[in-house]
Amino acid sequence: MKLSFITDEATQSFEAAVAFAGRLGFAGLELRSVEEQPIDRIAVHTLREWRNRLEAEGLAAACLSSTFFKCGFGDSDGPEMDKLSRLCDAADILGCGLIRGFAFFRPEEGALPADVLASRFEKPAVLLRARGKRLLLEADPSVNPANHASLGALLDKLDRKCFGAVYDPGNNLFDPQREPPYPDGYDAIRPCLAHVHVKDAVLEPDGVPRCVAPGRGLVDWPRVLRRLSADGYDGWLSIEPHYRKQAVLTEEQMRLPLGSRFTAGGMEAARESGLALASLLAEMESEMRDGHT
Numbered sequence: 588m589k590l591s592f593i594t595d596e597a598t599q600s601f602e603a604a605v606a607f608a609g610r611l612g613f614a615g616l617e618l619r620s621v622e623e624q625p626i627d628r629i630a631v632h633t634l635r636e637w638r639n640r641l642e643a644e645g646l647a648a649a650c651l652s653s654t655f656f657k658c659g660f661g662d663s664d665g666p667e668m669d670k671l672s673r674l675c676d677a678a679d680i681l682g683c684g685l686i687r688g689f690a691f692f693r694p695e696e697g698a699l700p701a702d703v704l705a706s707r708f709e710k711p712a713v714l715l716r717a718r719g720k721r722l723l724l725e726a727d728p729s730v731n732p733a734n735h736a737s738l739g740a741l742l743d744k745l746d747r748k749c750f751g752a753v754y755d756p757g758n759n760l761f762d763p764q765r766e767p768p769y770p771d772g773y774d775a776i777r778p779c780l781a782h783v784h785v786k787d788a789v790l791e792p793d794g795v796p797r798c799v800a801p802g803r804g805l806v807d808w809p810r811v812l813r814r815l816s817a818d819g820y821d822g823w824l825s826i827e828p829h830y831r832k833q834a835v836l837t838e839e840q841m842r843l844p845l846g847s848r849f850t851a852g853g854m855e856a857a858r859e860s861g862l863a864l865a866s867l868l869a870e871m872e873s874e875m876r877d878g879h880t
Contacts, residue, residue, distance in 0.1 A: 588815065590864065591615035591649035591825040593784075595850045597857035599623055601637055605644055607854070611861045615649035616641070617825045618681075620845045626651050627673040634680040641681070648683035649823040650723070650782055654843065655688035657730065660699060660707070671711055675718040685782060687753060688722045689730045690741055698731045705744035715749040723782050725753040726762075726772075729842050734759060734766035735775040742779045752776035756806045757786030757829070760796045768806045773814060783815070785826045785864055798830035800856075800863040808864075812871050828853070828860040 590613040594604045601621050608616055618626045622633075629637075641648060653674050656667060674686050690704050715722055724738060732738035735754065742752055754776055756768030766772050773780075787804030788796040801808045829841055831852040840849045 588812075588820060588868070589614040589647075589649070589823050590861070590868075591617045591647075591823050592857055592861060593617045593619050593652055593825060593827045595620040595844060595846075595853070596826070596828050597850070597854045599847050599850050601640075605640060605646065607857070608646055609644060611858070611865070613646075613861065615647040615823065615825075617649045617652050617687075617823070619652035620849070623846050625654065625845065626677055627653060627670050629677065631676070631680065634677055638681050648678075648681040649825055650685040650687055651678055651681070651683055652687045655686065655722070656691055656707075656711075657689040657727075657843065658691060660691045660694070664710075668710060668714070671714055671722075675714065675720050678720055679718070684720055685751075686720055686722050687782070688724055689727060690724055690732050690738075692729055693731045693733065698733065698737065701737070701740045701744055704731055704741050708745055708750065712746055712749045716746075721749060721751055721781065723751045723753045725755055725784070726758055726776075727755075728758065728761040728763060734762045734764055735772035736766060739775040739779070742776070747779055750779070751781030752779045753782045753784055754780050755784035755786065755827070756811060757784070757788055757798065757801075757804070757827075760788040760790065760805055769811050769814070773811065777818070780820065780822075782822055783820075783824050785824050785860070786829050798828060800828070800860045801826070802863050802867050808867050809871065812867060816871065816875075824864065826857065826860045826864055828856040830856050832856050832859075 598604050726732045726734050726738040756772050759766050759768040759772050785801050787801045787806045788798045789804045832855045834852050
């Protein structure tokens with residue numbers, strides 16, 4: 588398993604993100620908003636410079652973390668398809684095959700059925716096939732698939748060559764239905780698992796979730812990591828702390844992360860989360876070695 592982090596959880600500076608990855612011994616960067624711009628709005632010449640810089644440091648672009656289809660159900664044509672085309676262009680330049688996306692904000696009256704949602708992914712599928720990219724959908728409390736069970740039901744209706752799942756067990760703690768992060772959440776998307784976001788959370792006395800470093804919350808990360816290893820997962824573990832040491836992120840900032848206001852104060856939390864994840868992996872590897880001696 589390879590370690591990466593979502594860049595704007597730590598910094599808006601590409602150079603600072605490269606340095607941060609180096610300090611923590613990470614293998615890649617998951618690019619979301621960088622230099623105050625979403626990844627699909629970065630100029631071509633800048634992306635080429637970034638590709639060269641990543642290669643020089645032995646780093647990879649793990650995934651392009653976009654807001655594709657994190658919009659209203661009626662807004663899926665035109666601008667969103669243009670966004671996906673730009674994301675494919677950026678992915679080509681950065682040597683990345685994975686793009687993160689969503690399945691529309693959930694209407695107030697309730698989530699849309701999987702077959703209705705699936706119909707809106709026909710055009711993206713055509714583009715993704717032509718461009719050789721894979722769109723990874725994420726369960727999120729603000730969108731129609733609020734948990735991994737509903738995400739799995741949607742992905743069952745889509746072409747697995749074009750679409751896959753992000754497993755984000757930390758998001759389960761924000762799920763209104765409180766799907767257990769593991770094993771329920773994991774098992775629901777295991778056949779189409781392609782990427783993992785690492786966050787954790789505790790529940791305050793009033794029941795409101797608060798994000799914390801992995802291993803310090805309610806997600807059983809040791810069991811999750813052991814299961815990923817046992818299942819032969821060799822993809823990315825990408826930290827997404829979603830907390831700040833000296834501030835509290837608003838619901839809107841977590842819903843649509845972008846720019847310096849979201850990033851401010853994130854470096855310390857990202858470092859804490861990165862070190863916590865590395866420690867969990869080291870403990871797992873030590874247990875595996877001891878089990879074979």
